[in-house]
Amino acid sequence: MDIMRKEEVERLLSMARNAKEALFTFGEKPDVYRDFRKILNDLGYRSFIDYVVEMNRLAISYGLLPHTNAGVLSREELMKLKPFNASLGLMLEQAVELECHSESPGKKPEERIRTIREAGKLQIPFTTGILVGIGEKEYDRAYSLEVIAELHEQFGHIQEAIIQNFKPKKGTKMEKWKEPSMEEMLKTVKLAREILPEDVAIQIPPNLVEDVLPFLKAGANDLGGISEVTPDYINPEAPWPSIDELKKKLGSDFVLRERLPVYPKFVKLKFFGIAVSELIEVYSDENGYARSESIQTARKPI
Numbered sequence: 001m002d003i004m005r006k007e008e009v010e011r012l013l014s015m016a017r018n019a020k021e022a023l024f025t026f027g028e029k030p031d032v033y034r035d036f037r038k039i040l041n042d043l044g045y046r047s048f049i050d051y052v053v054e055m056n057r058l059a060i061s062y063g064l065l066p067h068t069n070a071g072v073l074s075r076e077e078l079m080k081l082k083p084f085n086a087s088l089g090l091m092l093e094q095a096v097e098l099e100c101h102s103e104s105p106g107k108k109p110e111e112r113i114r115t116i117r118e119a120g121k122l123q124i125p126f127t128t129g130i131l132v133g134i135g136e137k138e139y140d141r142a143y144s145l146e147v148i149a150e151l152h153e154q155f156g157h158i159q160e161a162i163i164q165n166f167k168p169k170k171g172t173k174m175e176k177w178k179e180p181s182m183e184e185m186l187k188t189v190k191l192a193r194e195i196l197p198e199d200v201a202i203q204i205p206p207n208l209v210e211d212v213l214p215f216l217k218a219g220a221n222d223l224g225g226i227s228e229v230t231p232d233y234i235n236p237e238a239p240w241p242s243i244d245e246l247k248k249k250l251g252s253d254f255v256l257r258e259r260l261p262v263y264p265k266f267v268k269l270k271f272f273g274i275a276v277s278e279l280i281e282v283y284s285d286e287n288g289y290a291r292s293e294s295i296q297t298a299r300k301p302i
Helices: 008-014 034-042 049-063 077-085 109-121 137-153 184-196 213-218 242-251 262-268 272-281 292-298
Strands: 021-025 065-069 087-091 126-132 158-165 201-203
Touching: 008 049, 021 049, 034 049, 034 126, 034 201, 049 077, 049 272, 065 184, 065 272, 077 272, 087 213, 109 137, 126 137, 126 184, 137 158, 137 184, 137 242, 158 184, 184 213, 213 242
Parallel strands: 021 065, 065 087, 087 126, 126 158, 158 201
Antiparallel strands: none
C-alpha cells in the first residue's frame, strides 16, 4: 500500500508537454485503511481528499486542468475539490445491485447516485457512464441510462456518459468473464442516444474497441482523452491510439475537434472551479472548444 509522492506527480506533470488535462482517478477510498492513513499523516495530509486537492493545485501550476474521479464523495468533499477542477466524474456503472460489486462498498448504486446528485446541486460539470457486461440485463442498462437522464434533467450538470465495455483482468474473480460483444455495445450506444438528453455527449473509449467508426455512426460523439505520457491504468493492456491513428480510422466521415475536460456548454456558463478559470480562458476559443496554439503560454517554467 503506497501513494505517489509529490515529486513523482511533478515528474509526470512536467512530461505532459502537449496536454491540457490531468486526470486523477482512484478506486475505493484508501482512507479506511490504518496503514494508508499513517502514510498520509507522515506526508502531512489530514485526509486523502486533502492530498488530492494539493495534487490538483500542482497540476494547475503546470498549466494542466484537473479532472478528478475519486469515487463516492460527500458534499463536503465535493466542495473541497470543486475550486481546483475543471470537472469531476464518477461512473455509475449500473443503477442496480450486482453480484460483482458485493465486496465493494463504493460500488453501491445508491451511494454513486447520491454523489452525482450532490455534484448537480453544486453545479459541478460531471462525467459519468455505465459499464457493460458485468452481469446486468439489457433492461438494467436502460434503467441505468434513465437514471442518468433524470439526474441531468433535474440539475443540468452531466456533460457526458461513457459507454464502456468490461475487460476481464487476470488474477481477479472475473478473469474468465465473457466480454460483451461489439453488437451488444453498439446496441447500448444506440439505446443511450435514445434515452439521454441531446446535450449529454456519449463517449466510447477509443482504446477499448477495435474500430470507433461504427460507434460514432450509432450515436456516440466523443472519444474521451488519450495520453502520450501514461497508459490507461484501468485497462493497461489496451494502449491508447494516436491522434493520427484515429484520424485514419475516421476518414472523411467525421472530423476530430479537441475539447477541454469541461465541455463547451459549461465553459460558456463558467461552471468550473475558480482556480482553473485563467487556464480555461487561455485554452478555450469563442465556442468553448480548445485552441491548441495557446498551450505554451500557460506552462510553468521548468
